[in-house]
Each structure stands twice: as structure tokens, then as C-alpha cells.
Amino acid sequence: MIDIVSYRIRIGMYHKGKRTMTKHNCNGKSYGKLPIGFSCALRVAIFCAITLLILAGDVESNPGPRPTGGTQTRQSTLDEIAREPTLKDILKQMHDMNEEIQQSIAKNTIEVSNKVDNLNRKIDSLNQRLKDIEEENKQIRADNIYLQKQMDIVEAQSRRNNLVFYGFTEEEKETWEISEQKVRNFITDKLGLNAESIAIERAHRINTKTNPRPIIAKFANYKEKENILKESRLLQQKRRKKQNYRKDEHRSVSEDFTRRVRTIRNKLQPKIKEAIENKKRFRLRYDKLIIEGEAFTYNIEKEELVKL
Incomplete structure (x- = not known):
């Protein structure tokens, strides 16, 4: 029989208000002294472990908890990360892209350069054509001026026997005969020449906006026309010397230009x-x-x- 004190000592209970140490045997072998409280806790832990093993049963029949959705998501994420290109791959792709861009730029540069060369050649051709056109225009203008002068000479030849008389009052429905008589009166009264001996082919008013309109007279003899023009100039010089002269005396004669x-x-x-x-x-x-x-x-x- 084991008394109560020995039983308590063996199971690690306190004795006499003090924690005691005891020796543990296993198959009759001693492993040294352990704290009584620790020995009790160890026994409880072993008991619990054995109970759990009994409850768990066979490992094959009870493999453990099933994987949750979060685990699958993490796994797929890891797989995706594994499939992502590495830094080396990224650098290689960037290098290839850079080469493609450089080749494209070089190709475009050559094309643009060729287009610019073509445009420059066209511009040079247009500039040369423009210079040629300017030279042609200069020659045309020069020829036009020359022809205009020649026409003026020819027209002046046809007008060389004409004189234009200014400042003669105009009557309503004035005829050519009346205009001619006014010219003859002026030649006789103001110039002091014999108008009856002077041959006038025609004399009439010129269609202008001035009032009175001037009279143009064509003389048959050029020398007589020049003599009348000379005397009219002398008359104008005399008038300039005067301080004042009557308004009706303000008449003049000029060539028909x-x-x-x-x-x-x-x-x-x-x-x-x-x-x-x-x-x-x-x-x-x-x-x-x-x-x-x-x-x-x-x-x-x-x-x-x-x-x-």
C-alpha cells in the first residue's frame, strides 16, 4: 500500500507548504530531479496530445483542412508574378524598341531630306522662271514705252497743223462756222494778222467737261499755223507784264498735243x-x-x- 503522502509526492503535489523535488523513473531508471509543478504540467500535456492523436485518427482519411479561396488567389498571383518579364527582358525590349525608333527616324529623315531637295530644286526652277518672266516683262514694258512714243510721234504728225484756242465764249447750239469765225476774229483783232488770207480746213468745239469748251482748228498751211502760234505767245508775254487785264482778254492758244x-x-x-x-x-x-x-x-x- 502507498500512503497518501507518497502519492502526493509522486504526482508533484506540494508537501507541507513547500515545493519539493522528486526523481522520475522510466523503466526503473532515474533522470534526475524536476520541479514538481513542471512534472504535473508535462503529464497533462502528454495526456492532451495522446487524446488529440486518438481523435484525429488516420492521416490519409483526415488530411487536414481544405485550402481556402485566398490560398488559391495567392498561388495564382505568384504564378502571374512568375510569368511577368524580368528586368533583363524589359531592357532587351527597350533596346529593340530604341533600335526600331532609330531606324524609323533615319528612314524618315532620308525621305524628308529627299523631299526638301526636290522642293529646293523646284524653288530654284521657279526662281529662274520668275527671273526670266521679270526680264520678259521689263522688255515688254520697254517695248510698250517705245511703241507708245512712236504712236505719239505718228499722232503728233497728224496734229501738227492744229491749234487749240481757249477762253472763247460758247453759244447755244454753236455751229462749226460760228466757231471758225470766232477764231478768225481773234487772229485779226488780237494777233494783228490777216485772217482772210489764212486757210482753215475746219474749226469746232472739243468734247470736254470744261466750260467754255476749247476750239480746235486745223490749218491748211503749217507755216501759217506756226506764225499764229508765235504771235499768240508774244501776246501772252505782254499780258504777263500787265498788272491787271480784263477777264475777256484771258484767251490763249496752244498746240494740239x-x-x-x-x-x-x-x-x-x-x-x-x-x-x-x-x-x-x-x-x-x-x-x-x-x-x-x-x-x-x-x-x-x-x-x-x-x-x-
Whole structure:
């Protein structure tokens, strides 16, 4: 029989209010002294482990808890990560892309360069053509000016026997005979010439907007026409010397010039007024103004006064 004290000592109970140490035997062998409390806890743990093993049964029939969805997701994520390209692959792809881009840029550069060369050749061709056209235009303008001058000469030849009379009052429904008689009266009364001996082929009003309209008269003899023009110029010089003269005396005679010459003579009027104010001697001959030996004309194309 084992007394209660020995039983308590064996199972690790406290004895007499103190923790005691005991020897544990296994098959009659001693393993040294262990704390009584530890020995009790060890026994409880062993008991629990054996109970769990009995409850678990066979491993094949009870393999354990089934894998959850989270585990499958993690596995698939790991698989995807494994399938992702590595840094080396990425660098290789970037290198290949860079080579493709460089090749494309080089190809496009060559194409653009060829197009630019073609455009430059076309531009050079157009510039040369433009220069040729400009030269042709210059020649055409020069020829046009020459032809215009030749036409003016021919037209002037047809007008060489004409004189234009300004400042003569105009009657209503005035006939050519009336206009001619007014010219003859002026030649006789103001110029002091024998108008009856002067042959006038025709005399009539010119269709202009001025009032009164001037009278153009064509003389049969060129010398008689020049004599009338000379006397009319002397008359104008006498009038300039007068301080005042009657309005009805403000009549003048000029040659019948072409439209171009009339335009030039009108443009020379400011220069004539300047010469008169400065009391300089001048002559206006055809399309030229001569002031004390210096000749001037007006360039219609350039619209400027030219000193000859």
C-alpha cells in the first residue's frame, strides 16, 4: 500500500507548504530531479496530445483542412508574378524598341531630306522662271514705252497743223462756222494778222467737261499755223507784264498735243510757276521744260520729275 503522502509526492503535489523535488523513473531508471509543478504540467500535456492523436485518427482519411479561396488567389498571383518579364527582358525590349525608333527616324529623315531637295530644286526652277518672266516683262514694258512714243510721234504728225484756242465764249447750239469765225476774229483783232488770207480746213468745239469748251482748228498751211502760234505767245508775254487785264482778254492758244504730252505738260505746271516766281526765263517745248538752259520732263511711269 502507498500512503497518501507518497502519492502526493509522486504526482508533484506540494508537501507541507513547500515545493519539493522528486526523481522520475522510466523503466526503473532515474533522470534526475524536476520541479514538481513542471512534472504535473508535462503529464497533462502528454495526456492532451495522446487524446488529440486518438481523435484525429488516420492521416490519409483526415488530411487536414481544405485550402481556402485566398490560398488559391495567392498561388495564382505568384504564378502571374512568375510569368511577368524580368528586368533583363524589359531592357532587351527597350533596346529593340530604341533600335526600331532609330531606324524609323533615319528612314524618315532620308525621305524628308529627299523631299526638301526636290522642293529646293523646284524653288530654284521657279526662281529662274520668275527671273526670266521679270526680264520678259521689263522688255515688254520697254517695248510698250517705245511703241507708245512712236504712236505719239505718228499722232503728233497728224496734229501738227492744229491749234487749240481757249477762253472763247460758247453759244447755244454753236455751229462749226460760228466757231471758225470766232477764231478768225481773234487772229485779226488780237494777233494783228490777216485772217482772210489764212486757210482753215475746219474749226469746232472739243468734247470736254470744261466750260467754255476749247476750239480746235486745223490749218491748211503749217507755216501759217506756226506764225499764229508765235504771235499768240508774244501776246501772252505782254499780258504777263500787265498788272491787271480784263477777264475777256484771258484767251490763249496752244498746240494740239497727244494725251500723253498733255499729261506731261500739266505735270510740269508747278515747275513753271516756280520759274515765274523766281523770275527765271523758261520755254515749254512739246514735253520738255527748259529753264535757263536746264531741261526737265515728267516720267509718267515712275510719276516723278526728271532732269534731262
